[in-house]
Amino acid sequence: MSIFYSLSLLGQFWQEKINNTFVKWIVFFILAQIVILFFTFSSLPSQIPFYYSLPWGEIRLAPVANLFLFPLLSVFIFIVNSMLSMYYSPKIKLLSQLLISIAFIFNLFALIGLIHIIFLVL
DSSP, X not given: XXXXXXXXXXXXXXXXXXXXXXXXXXXHHHHHHHHHHHHHGGGSOSEEEOOXXXXXXXXXXXXXXXXXXXXXXXXXXXXXXXXXXXXXXXTOHHHHHHHHHHHHHHHHHHHHHHHHHHHHHO
């Protein structure tokens, strides 16, 4: 696949209004996670509740640095789903829109989860 073909896929992807809107919101969610971590990290305790599926007690706690997994996973999911969505956009529109929608939903839930954990310990 040539670089020009990839750039044309990127242009087609961005021309669709729904994709453009989803990408803007996803970037906002990722930036919000980073800003929230930046302003609250110093006031957080060294251990935070992170593993909610485990039994109650000390086993649920994790180092506060694990909160950086939220924006890192958000960026990873966004990049992978965007690339796949751009690739499938001219071929299978529904799959393309599902991929970018899943990235949007994942990033929204990551932001909500991060806010929930921070407000739980503050």
